[in-house]
Amino acid sequence: MALGLMPMSEEVYRNFIAGEWVDSAAGETFFNLNPADTGDVIGRFQDSNRADAGHAIAAAREAAAGWRALSAPGRGRLLAGAARIIERDLGLIAQGLTREEGKTLAEAKAETARAVQIFDYFAGEGRRLSGETTPSEFGRTLLYTVREPLGVVALITPWNFPVAIPAWKLAPALVSGNTVVLKPASAAPLTALNIVRALEEAGLPAGVLNFITGSGAVVGAELAANAAVAGVSFTGSDTVGSGIYACVSGRGGKAQCEMGGKNPVIVLEDADLDKAVDLSINGAMWSTGQKCTATSRAIVQQDVAGEFTDRLLKRVATIKVGNGMDPGTQVGPLIDKSQLDTVIGYIDAGRQEGAKLAAGGGRITAAPLDRGFFVEPTVFVDVKADMSIAQEEIFGPVLSVIAVSGFEEAIQVANSVRFGLSASICTRDISRAMEFADRIEAGLVHINSPTVGAEVQVPFGGMKASSTGTREQGRVAVDFYTQIKTVYLEY
Ligand code: NAD
Numbered sequence: 001m002a003l004g005l006m007p008m009s010e011e012v013y014r015n016f017i018a019g020e021w022v023d024s025a026a027g028e029t030f031f032n033l034n035p036a037d038t039g040d041v042i043g044r045f046q047d048s049n050r051a052d053a054g055h056a057i058a059a060a061r062e063a064a065a066g067w068r069a070l071s072a073p074g075r076g077r078l079l080a081g082a083a084r085i086i087e088r089d090l091g092l093i094a095q096g097l098t099r100e101e102g103k104t105l106a107e108a109k110a111e112t113a114r115a116v117q118i119f120d121y122f123a124g125e126g127r128r129l130s131g132e133t134t135p136s137e138f139g140r141t142l143l144y145t146v147r148e149p150l151g152v153v154a155l156i157t158p159w160n161f162p163v164a165i166p167a168w169k170l171a172p173a174l175v176s177g178n179t180v181v182l183k184p185a186s187a188a189p190l191t192a193l194n195i196v197r198a199l200e201e202a203g204l205p206a207g208v209l210n211f212i213t214g215s216g217a218v219v220g221a222e223l224a225a226n227a228a229v230a231g232v233s234f235t236g237s238d239t240v241g242s243g244i245y246a247c248v249s250g251r252g253g254k255a256q257c258e259m260g261g262k263n264p265v266i267v268l269e270d271a272d273l274d275k276a277v278d279l280s281i282n283g284a285m286w287s288t289g290q291k292c293t294a295t296s297r298a299i300v301q302q303d304v305a306g307e308f309t310d311r312l313l314k315r316v317a318t319i320k321v322g323n324g325m326d327p328g329t330q331v332g333p334l335i336d337k338s339q340l341d342t343v344i345g346y347i348d349a350g351r352q353e354g355a356k357l358a359a360g361g362g363r364i365t366a367a368p369l370d371r372g373f374f375v376e377p378t379v380f381v382d383v384k385a386d387m388s389i390a391q392e393e394i395f396g397p398v399l400s401v402i403a404v405s406g407f408e409e410a411i412q413v414a415n416s417v418r419f420g421l422s423a424s425i426c427t428r429d430i431s432r433a434m435e436f437a438d439r440i441e442a443g444l445v446h447i448n449s450p451t452v453g454a455e456v457q458v459p460f461g462g463m464k465a466s467s468t469g470t471r472e473q474g475r476v477a478v479d480f481y482t483q484i485k486t487v488y489l490e491y
Contacts, residue, residue, distance in 0.1 A: 011043040013189070015052060015213065016196050018059035019206025024048040024214065025055075032189060035102040035333040036323040036372040042100050045189050048214035053181070053222035056210035060152040060179040061228055063207030068149055068177040075175050076126020081202035083119035086112065086195065093163065093194045095325070101162055101188045102332035102372070103287050104324040114456065115167035115195065118473075121456045122171035125478060129176065142489040147482035149177035150230040150254060154223035156216070156244070157192065158236040159185035159335055160290045160395075166192045168456070168473050169233045170199070174208070176481040181210045181229070183220055185236070187335050189213045216240065224248050224255075231255070233472075233480060235292075238393075238419075238465050245468055256480045257468045258461055260393040261421030263451040264297040264414040266436065268407065269304050271426035272448075277311045279424065279450040280399065285319060285377050286452070288331050289397035290339075292466075293422040293444065293452045297383075297390055298401045299410045305403040309358065309381055312401070316359045319377045322369065333372040334396055340373040343396030347378060350389040355380040355400065385413045393419065407432055415441045420463030422451040443467060 012029060014021040028047035034040035046052070067075070086093065094108035101108070131145035155169040166182060173180050184192035196211045212219055220240075224232055224247040231254040234244050241257035248255035265283060267276045276298075283295025300308050324332035334340045340363065347361050360376030375396060383390050383400040390400050404410045414423055424446035425436040433447045443462040444454070454460045459471035470480045 010041045013043050013045050013193055013213075015046045015048060015056070016200070016209070016211040017052075017056050018062070018210070019200075025051045030186060032100055032187075034099050034372070035335050036325070037368070039371055040099070042096075042190055045186070045213040048212045048219050050218060050222040052212050052214065053219045053226070056181045056212050057152060057223070057226055057228050059207040059210050060181055063205060064151055064179045066205060067179050067208045072126040072129045072175060072177065074126070075177065076123040078199070078202050078204055079119045079126070079171055079175055080123035082198045083116045083123065085198040085201050086119065087116045089194070089198070090116070093191060096194060097162055097188070097191045098324040098332070100190050101159060102324055102335060104329050104332055107287055108324070111161060111164050115163045117456050118164070118167040118171050122175045122477075125172065125475070126175050128475070129478065129482075131484065136488070138490070140491050142491065143487070144489075145484050145486050147176065147478065148485055150481060150483060151178065152229050153178045153180055153231040153233065153481065154229045155180060155182045156220050156223060156232065156234040156236065157182070157184050159188035160287070160292070162188035162191035163195060165235050166195055168477070169235075170195070170209070172477040173233070173481045176478050178231070178481055179208050181212065181223060183212055183214070183216075183223060186213065186215065220244070221247075225251070227251060229253060231480065234258070241468075254480065255468060256470045256472070258292070258472060259466055260419055261292045261294070261462065261466055262297065262391065262393055262417040262419040263293055263295050263422040263424075263442070264299050265295050265424040265426065265451060266410045266414060267298060267300040267304065267308055268410070268425065268427040268429065268432060269301040270428045271304070272428070273304060273308055273311055275448065276308060276426040277315055279426070279448075280312060281315050281319075283424070283450040283452050284399040285316070285331055285397045288334055290335065290395050291452050293454070294395070295424070295451045296394060296399060297414075298399055299404055299413050300401060301410065302403045302405055305401065309401055313359055313379060316377050316379055321364060321374055321377065323372070331377060331397055333374045336373060339395065340375060343375055343394060343398065346389055346392065346394045346396070346398065350380050350383070350387065350400070353387045353389070354382070354384075355387055355389060356382040360397075385416050391417055407435075411436065411439050415439075418465040421466040422446065422462070424449060424451045443471075
């Protein structure tokens with residue numbers, strides 16, 4: 001069914017297990033609300049339990065042999081088919097995304113277009129899923145390796161990129177020959193469901209992809225604990241991620257966890273300041289700062305800190321906050337009340353610890369935004385590197401400006417956090433830029449570009465507490481989803 005035929009009013013959405021759309025065993029549901037207007041109910045989703053997770057895992061096990069037996073190019077063709085369906089329904093998928101997650105429609109369209117690129121890219125991997133051949137010590141011996149799927153894998157995803165993240169886990173998992181149980185975040189399950197529908201329409205055999213919604217502590221925990229799940233790929237907070245990693249690796253499974261960030265942009269005295277402001281706003285404010293790669297610290301050389309801050313504040317004052325569906329909106333709401341409380345809590349902590357609030361700082365309570373979880377774009381100045389707003393992931397439109405004496409202190413401050421996902425530097429000095437690339441503790445390095453954004457054909461992931469190490473996206477993405485077998489053939 002084309003998405004255009006789907007009602008946009010309140011609807012009950014089901015789990016997808018063994019090729020059937022089914023209610024959860026207990027018949028419980030939860031509401032999915034629009035964070036820009038909580039009076040807008042998107043629908044009810046299944047509040048699944050451990051038994052439902054067990055059924056989904058059993059269905060994936062049942063389908064594993066057949067899916068693995070299909071050729072890798074054949075599996076790739078199915079992904080390419082799904083890409084065409086997502087492309088066809090892009091506008092409607094993006095509208096659903098904005099309605100449930102809050103980001104602007106332009107951002108939602110760009111994210112959905114990225115999912116199309118991801119499926120196309122990994123469709124091609126079906127023809128490149130190669131091992132290696134190597135000379136043997138012995139005569140008349142062919143020595144080679146092949147990649148084999150893990151078996152059943154579970155994908156546990158966050159709400160902030162509800163189409164791109166499921167896509168960048170699903171595509172390499174499926175093309176590698178694994179069968180899947182996907183559990184999206186409860187705050188934005190509709191978009192993931194739309195991707196499942198696209199794969200169903202593309203002709204994915206029953207049981208190859210199973211989709212269940214419900215609480216992370218119940219369904220997610222079962223997926224992590226169940227011995228039939230060979231691998232778990234998780235993206236989300238570091239607290240949950242470290243628990244999942246301990247659980248899965250503790251039982252001998254394979255775990256991949258991509259977690260938080262506290263990403264800096266360093267602005268040196270020779271930087272193009274307008275460009276530095278541009279990319280700081282882009283990184284800190286767009287998508288309401290709810291990106292793992294969001295810029296949350298501007299580490300600025302003292303000589304230009306005043307001028308940088310003046311230009312930054314002028315730009316921040318022009319940012320239009322509103323419902324992401326309204327043309328002209330640049331910053332939408334936070335995802336829910338709990339995230340709003342977290343962001344306001346950090347803003348209060350910043351004030352108490354002695355940082356100076358230079359812009360924003362509060363919830364927006366004027367109608368009609370009082371019906372959603374809107375917060376003002378916020379800038380702190382006079383921030384010290386050890387303050388909580390300079391150390392912890394806030395996940396909101398809050399930027400801390402930290403003045404430093406020069407390059408050495410900038411690097412030391414940039415590396416002084418436990419996370420290491422993305423980092424940027426603004427400078428015209430190529431030696432400084434290269435030294436930054438050498439010394440920064442981050443998995444993603446940007447020179448004169450924002451900390452946010454990623455291209456599908458290159459690896460994505462962090463260092464330190466941001467990641468457990470294996471990378472997503474790019475050709476290396478299949479490393480997690482495959483195991484290598486070495487074959488000695490004497491002829
Ligand atoms: P979260 O950790 O609360 O939830 C992520 C997923 O885990 C959800 O599906 C949730 O239901 C599930 N979950 C929760 N508790 C669980 C448990 N005990 N066992 C198993 N699963 C459980 O994160 P979130 O609020 O959805 O997302 C925001 C976080 O995601 C931020 O920290 C952000 O930095 C991070 N993130 C990281 C990346 C990256 O690639 N590094 C990308 C996007 C978001």
